[in-house]
Amino acid sequence: MLGVLATAAALVLTLFTAAPAQAAEPVRDPANARVLVNKDHPLSPATYSPSLVAWKNTGHRMRSDVRSKLSGLFTGAANAGHSIIVVSAYRSYAQQRDLYNYYVRVYGKAYADRISARPGYSEHQTGLAVDVGLASGSCGLSACFGDTAAGKWVAANAYKYGFIIRYPKGHEGTTGYTYEPWHLRYVGTTLAAEMRTKKIPTMEHYYVLGKPSVRSYADVLAADSAGELWRYPGGGSRLHARVRIDTAYAGVRTGTSVDWNRDGTIDLLLQMKDGRLLVNIGKAGGGFHAPRQVGSGFARYDITVGNWVSADRYPGLVAKRWSDGAMLYYRNGSGAGLSAGKVFSRGWGKYWPTLLDWNQDGKQDIVAVRRTGELYVYPGNGTGAVSTSASARKQIGGSGWDQVAGITPLYGYTSSGSTGFMAKFRDGKLRYYPYSKGRFGTRTQEGTGFKAYNVFR
Numbered sequence: 311m312l313g314v315l316a317t318a319a320a321l322v323l324t325l326f327t328a329a330p331a332q333a334a335e336p337v338r339d340p341a342n343a344r345v346l347v348n349k350d351h352p353l354s355p356a357t358y359s360p361s362l363v364a365w366k367n368t369g370h371r372m373r374s375d376v377r378s379k380l381s382g383l384f385t386g387a388a389n390a391g392h393s394i395i396v397v398s399a400y401r402s403y404a405q406q407r408d409l410y411n412y413y414v415r416v417y418g419k420a421y422a423d424r425i426s427a428r429p430g431y432s433e434h435q436t437g438l439a440v441d442v443g444l445a446s447g448s449c450g451l452s453a454c455f456g457d458t459a460a461g462k463w464v465a466a467n468a469y470k471y472g473f474i475i476r477y478p479k480g481h482e483g484t485t486g487y488t489y490e491p492w493h494l495r496y497v498g499t500t501l502a503a504e505m506r507t508k509k510i511p512t513m514e515h516y517y518v519l520g521k522p523s524v525r526s527y528a529d530v531l532a533a534d535s536a537g538e539l540w541r542y543p544g545g546g547s548r549l550h551a552r553v554r555i556d557t558a559y560a561g562v563r564t565g566t567s568v569d570w571n572r573d574g575t576i577d578l579l580l581q582m583k584d585g586r587l588l589v590n591i592g593k594a595g596g597g598f599h600a601p602r603q604v605g606s607g608f609a610r611y612d613i614t615v616g617n618w619v620s621a622d623r624y625p626g627l628v629a630k631r632w633s634d635g636a637m638l639y640y641r642n643g644s645g646a647g648l649s650a651g652k653v654f655s656r657g658w659g660k661y662w663p664t665l666l667d668w669n670q671d672g673k674q675d676i677v678a679v680r681r682t683g684e685l686y687v688y689p690g691n692g693t694g695a696v697s698t699s700a701s702a703r704k705q706i707g708g709s710g711w712d713q714v715a716g717i718t719p720l721y722g723y724t725s726s727g728s729t730g731f732m733a734k735f736r737d738g739k740l741r742y743y744p745y746s747k748g749r750f751g752t753r754t755q756e757g758t759g760f761k762a763y764n765v766f767r
Contacts, residue, residue: 370440371437373438394460395442398451403429438495465491471499473502475494523593535763537557547724564581565767566579572624578598579604581608610631619639620674638652639694655695662678664767706750742755
């Protein structure tokens with residue numbers, strides 16, 4: 311969120327001061343209830359075998375902690391009037407191999423891969439997975455189980471006992487498996503409750519795998535009051551379901567999505583509440599490298615990031631100094647740290663700035679909110695200078711902009727190549743303002759309930 315600074319700081323709850331940490335890495339220990347096992351993350355070792363106990367005088371086996379929690383789930387279901395049974399639980403490497411090969415023979419490899427795991431890649435081998443079904447035997451291991459009263463009860467209550475529906479409807483593209491409302495995966499009550507509360511649909515979403523954590527400049531990032539960072543994918547003129555991408559952002563005052571080192575992966579530039587500037591370099595496969603400090607002493611500045619000097623290879627920092635209203639440019643000469651700031655304009659004490667190319671001439675302009683509520687644009691010349699004369703500046707917004715806590719430039723939000731910005735209002739509403747060649751399009755409301763969120767640029 312560029313240029314929010316003084317106004318936005320009041321909206322961020324005071325919680326912790328720790329610097330942002332790297333996103334949680336997938337758990338690989340097969341004995342850990344949070345272990346990630348999927349098509350890309352096999353068990354290690356492949357023939358892993360856990361300590362197991364039998365389920366109520368049946369041939370089904372599972373871990374003892376799973377049996378204990380499953381017993382509670384079955385009791386809860388019975389009290390609610392539903393009779394369910396265990397259909398399948400632990401399968402050894404050899405059993406999974408035989409089952410997978412059978413499906414390949416019957417259905418062909420392409421379909422087998424959608425309904426069954428290769429040996430060494432199955433959650434059942436951990437002892438943490440249990441398939442359940444109706445005691446009557448109807449539906450069997452079929453999607454219709456999810457439509458039964460018992461199936462609906464399981465979906466709504468499994469988290470209370472530490473289970474999740476591992477392969478939910480609508481997420482085959484993420485998990486690689488078809489919808490399986492009967493497949494319960496024990497992850498522990500803490501994680502199951504977290505995923506339920508935060509509406510995290512799959513383990514893959516929880517760990518954010520395979521692609522950069524920030525996918526495009528159409529995405530909106532927001533840190534919640536607990537300091538967890540969420541990505542709201544943009545595109546098609548709307549925000550899509552959010553994905554958690556990192557934790558421990560409560561100490562951040564403002565954040566900006568920017569390819570700081572020009573390696574093709576979007577990074578995060580963070581202005582901390584204590585005045586430090588940190589950069590989290592994004593990993594191509596998801597997550598971020600450890601934060602690196604690139605500046606300090608910015609506690610009393612409003613900052614915005616972009617190619618203020620068009621010839622510069624790397625994006626730099628434009629900062630308004632509170633003490634005297636001077637505007638400074640800090641050059642990022644190597645994709646690492648910043649050079650000393652140079653004053654290029656004065657008289658900005660009543661404004662907070664955001665860099666964007668308003669007239670789309672290839673040069674960054676300064677869009678500035680005045681304390682009295684007007685919105686102005688000051689054209690940049692691409693060489694690090696700006697004219698503040700009355701004839702050069704243009705008012706592009708009337709009264710009411712003092713109710714905006716931050717402006718987030720977005721690219722490709724409505725369609726490929728589209729330009730606009732998301733404005734976060736103090737009442738928690740998000741409104742999108744498309745613009746093209748110096749003219750606004752029709753404003754739309756895109757979200758509510760963001761009052762306690764620190765919305766990044």
